[in-house]
Amino acid sequence: MKLGDTLLFASGSLRGARSRTLLMMLAMSIGVAAVVVLTSLGEGARRYVVGQFSSLGSNLVIVLPGRSETAGINPGMLLGKTARDLVLDDAQALLRSPAIRRIAPLTVGAAQASHGGLNREVVVMGTTANMLLIRHMDMGQGQFLPQLDPRSASPVCVLGATIKRELFGSQQAVGAWLRLGDRRFRVIGVLAEQGESMGMNTDDLVIIPVASAHMLFNSQALFRILIEAKSRDMIEPARRDAEQIIKQQHSGELDVTVITQDAVLATFDRVLRALTLAVGGIAAISLSVAGVLIMNVMLIAVAQRTREIGLLKALGAPPAEIRRMFFAEAVLLSAVGSIAGLVLGEIGSMVIGQIYPKLPVGAPWWAVLAAFGTALITGILFSVWPARRAARLDPVAALARR
Amino acid sequence: MIEFSDVSRIFTVGDQQVAALRNINLELVAGEYVSIMGPSGSGKSTLLNLMGLLDRPTSGIYRLDGQDVTTLDDTQQALVRRDKIGFVFQFFHLVPRLSAAMNIELPMILAGVPVEERRERVVQLLQSYGLTDRADHRPEQLSGGQRQRVAIARATIMRPLVLLADEPTGNLDQATGKEVMSLLEHLMEQGVTLIMVTHDPGLGARASRQLHMVDGQIVSDSRARG
Numbered sequence: 001m002k003l004g005d006t007l008l009f010a011s012g013s014l015r016g017a018r019s020r021t022l023l024m025m026l027a028m029s030i031g032v033a034a035v036v037v038l039t040s041l042g043e044g045a046r047r048y049v050v051g052q053f054s055s056l057g058s059n060l061v062i063v064l065p066g067r068s069e070t071a072g073i074n075p076g077m078l079l080g081k082t083a084r085d086l087v088l089d090d091a092q093a094l095l096r097s098p099a100i101r102r103i104a105p106l107t108v109g110a111a112q113a114s115h116g117g118l119n120r121e122v123v124v125m126g127t128t129a130n131m132l133l134i135r136h137m138d139m140g141q142g143q144f145l146p147q148l149d150p151r152s153a154s155p156v157c158v159l160g161a162t163i164k165r166e167l168f169g170s171q172q173a174v175g176a177w178l179r180l181g182d183r184r185f186r187v188i189g190v191l192a193e194q195g196e197s198m199g200m201n202t203d204d205l206v207i208i209p210v211a212s213a214h215m216l217f218n219s220q221a222l223f224r225i226l227i228e229a230k231s232r233d234m235i236e237p238a239r240r241d242a243e244q245i246i247k248q249q250h251s252g253e254l255d256v257t258v259i260t261q262d263a264v265l266a267t268f269d270r271v272l273r274a275l276t277l278a279v280g281g282i283a284a285i286s287l288s289v290a291g292v293l294i295m296n297v298m299l300i301a302v303a304q305r306t307r308e309i310g311l312l313k314a315l316g317a318p319p320a321e322i323r324r325m326f327f328a329e330a331v332l333l334s335a336v337g338s339i340a341g342l343v344l345g346e347i348g349s350m351v352i353g354q355i356y357p358k359l360p361v362g363a364p365w366w367a368v369l370a371a372f373g374t375a376l377i378t379g380i381l382f383s384v385w386p387a388r389r390a391a392r393l394d395p396v397a398a399l400a401r402r
Numbered sequence: 403m404i405e406f407s408d409v410s411r412i413f414t415v416g417d418q419q420v421a422a423l424r425n426i427n428l429e430l431v432a433g434e435y436v437s438i439m440g441p442s443g444s445g446k447s448t449l450l451n452l453m454g455l456l457d458r459p460t461s462g463i464y465r466l467d468g469q470d471v472t473t474l475d476d477t478q479q480a481l482v483r484r485d486k487i488g489f490v491f492q493f494f495h496l497v498p499r500l501s502a503a504m505n506i507e508l509p510m511i512l513a514g515v516p517v518e519e520r521r522e523r524v525v526q527l528l529q530s531y532g533l534t535d536r537a538d539h540r541p542e543q544l545s546g547g548q549r550q551r552v553a554i555a556r557a558t559i560m561r562p563l564v565l566l567a568d569e570p571t572g573n574l575d576q577a578t579g580k581e582v583m584s585l586l587e588h589l590m591e592q593g594v595t596l597i598m599v600t601h602d603p604g605l606g607a608r609a610s611r612q613l614h615m616v617d618g619q620i621v622s623d624s625r626a627r628g
C-alpha cells in the first residue's frame with residue numbers, strides 16, 4: 001500500500017467515526033494547550049521578575065549593615081559589641097577598588113513634608129548625584145541632586161511624581177520651597193513617573209543630599225551603599241573588594257553583608273524556572289492521560305472494526321499493513337489534535353496577556369516542542385498495542401463476527 | 403491446481419473437539435467449475451476458507467498452484483490471497499463508509515497498484531457489471547444484487563486464479579440470484595477456476611463438478627454431463 005493511500009484510508013476512517021475522532025482530538029488538544037498556557041504563565045512570571053530586577057540598575061552590588069546569620073558568628077558580637085554603623089567614610093573608601101565604577105550612599109527616614117497649606121508624611125531618601133545613574137531613574141522636570149562633596153549639606157530636594165502631585169497639584173514645583181520637618185529645601189527637580197519596582201516606589205520619595213539627611217535625622221548611619229561595578233565580570237571582584245575595604249574600615253571586623261543583584265536574580269530565576277518545569281510537568285501528565293484515552297478509543301475502534309480488519313486481511317493485506325493503517329490513524333489524530341492544542345494554547349496565552357498586560361507571557365520554545373513531542377509520542381505509543389492486536393486477528397474469526 | 407492431502411480441521415470449543423473436516427483428499431484442476439453442497443454444518447464453509455487461506459488446517463498439506471502454502475507465514479499467505487484468490491461472501495462484506503468504486507478498488511490499493519492503472523480497471527469493471535451510475539454510492543444505498551455485484555467486481559479486480567464463493571446467492575431473491583450466477587459463470591468462461599458453496603441443488607447442478615459433503619467428509623464427487 002502506498003503511503004498516500006494509507007493516509008487517505010486512515011483519514012477516511014477517522015472521518016467515518018466523527019464524534020469519536022473529535023472527542024479524542026479535544027482531549028489531545030486540551031493536554032497540549034494546558035502545557036503551553038501553564039509554561040507560558042510560568043515563563044511570563046520569570047521574565048517579569050527578571051525584568052524588575054534589571055530595572056533596579058545594572059551590575060549592582062549592595063552593602064547592608066550587619067552580618068546575616070547564615071554567614072557565621074561575628075566575633076564582635078561575642079565581645080558584646082554591636083555592629084558598627086555604615087558611614088559615609090566607608091562609602092568613600094569603596095572607591096579605592098578598581099572594580100567599582102561609582103557608589104551611592106543611602107539613608108532613609110520619614111518626615112513631615114509641607115507646602116502651602118498641604119502636608120503629608122513622606123519617605124526621605126538621602127543620597128548623592130550618582131543615585132540617578134546607578135538606579136536608572138529618569139527626571140520629569142528640573143535636575144537631580146548636584147555633584148557635591150557627599151559630606152556637604154545643601155538645602156535642595158527632588159520630588160517623586162506622586163508627592164509633587166499631592167503637594168503642588170498643577171502648580172510649578174521646581175524653584176518652590178518645601179518644608180521637611182523643621183528645615184526648608186528648594187525643589188530642584190521632579191522624577192518621572194516610574195511606578196512600583198521591586199516594592200520600592202520612587203514616586204513616593206523626596207530625595208535630598210545625604211549630608212542634609214544626616215542633619216535632618218540627626219544620625220550618621222547609612223541604610224545601604226549601592227555600588228555599580230565596572231562591568232558584569234567585575235561584579236564578583238567588586239563584592240570581594242567591598243567586603244575587604246569595609247573590613248579594613250571597621251578594624252578587621254566584617255560586620256556588613258554584601259549582596260549582588262546577580263545572586264538574588266539567579267535564585268529567583270532558578271526557583272521560577274523550576275516552577276515552570278513543575279507546572280509543565282503536571283500538564284504533561286494530562287497529556288499522557290490523553291494518550292491513554294487514545295489507546296482505549298483505538299482498542300474500541302479495533303473491536304468495532306473487527307469485520308473490516310478481517311475483510312482487509314482476506315483481501316490480502318499483510319499484518320504489517322494493518323498495523324501501518326492503524327498507526328497512521330493514530331499519528332493523524334494526535335498530529336491534528338496537538339496542532340489544534342498549540343493554537344488553543346497560543347490563544348489562551350494571548351488572552352492572559354490581555355488580562356495581565358504587565359506579564360510578558362509567551363510559551364518558551366522548549367515547552368512548545370515538548371508538548372508537541374509528548375502528544376505525538378504518547379498518541380503513537382498508545383496506538384501500537386491496539387494496532388498489533390488488530391493485525392493479529394484471524395481473518396475467518398474476524399469476518400464471522402457480526 | 404488445488405491439492406488437498408489428508409487435510410483435517412478440528413475446532414476446540416471449551417474442552418470439546420469438533421472435527422469440521424476429516425482427512426480430505428481432493429484435487430481440483432485449473433478452469434474447473436466446482437460446486438460444494440451438503441447439509442448445514444457439514445464443513446462446506448470450512449473447506450472453502452481453507453482453500454482461500456483464511457484459515458489453516460489442523461493437519462495435512464494444501465498445495466495451491468504447485469506451492470505448499472500450509473508452511474507459509476501470515477504475511478506470505480496474505481500475498482498469496484492478494485494475488486491468486488478472489489473471495490465472494492454470502493454477506494457481501496463491503497466497507498460501509500467507502501463508495502462502490504472504492505470498495506472495488508480496495509485490493510489494488512492494498513497491493514500498491516499505481517492510481518491510473520487502478521482507476522482504469524475500476525471504470526472497466528463498473529461498466530461490465532452495470533454499476534457505472536452507482537460508482538459513488540455507498541453500500542447502504544445499493545440493493546442486494548448491486549452489493550453482490552460490487553463484491554464480485556472486488557474479488558476479480560486482481561485477476562485471481564481461483565474465485566471462491568460461499569453461498570453467493572444465499573442472501574438474494576431468486577431473480578437476483580440468477581443474475582449473479584450468470585455473472586459468475588461468465589467469469590468462469592474467461593478462464594477463472596470457480597468454486598462455489600451452495601445448498602440449492604438447482605444451482606449446484608449447473609457446475610461441471612459437484613462435491614457432496616456430510617459431516618466433514620466428501621461423500622460424492624461427480625462430474626456432470628461434459
Ligand SMILES: Nc1ncnc2c1ncn2[C@@H]1O[C@H](COP(=O)(O)OP(=O)(O)O)[C@@H](O)[C@H]1O
Pocket residue numbers: 413414415420421422440441442443444445446447448449
Ligand atoms: N470457528 C469455529 N469454532 C468452532 N466450531 C466451528 C467453527 N467454525 C465452524 N465450526 C463447526 O464446524 C462445523 C462445520 O461448519 P461449517 O464449515 O461452517 O459448515 P457449513 O458451512 O457446511 O454449514 C460445524 O459443526 C461448525 O459448528
Ligand SMILES: [Mg+2]
Pocket residue numbers: 446447448
Ligand atoms: Mg457455511
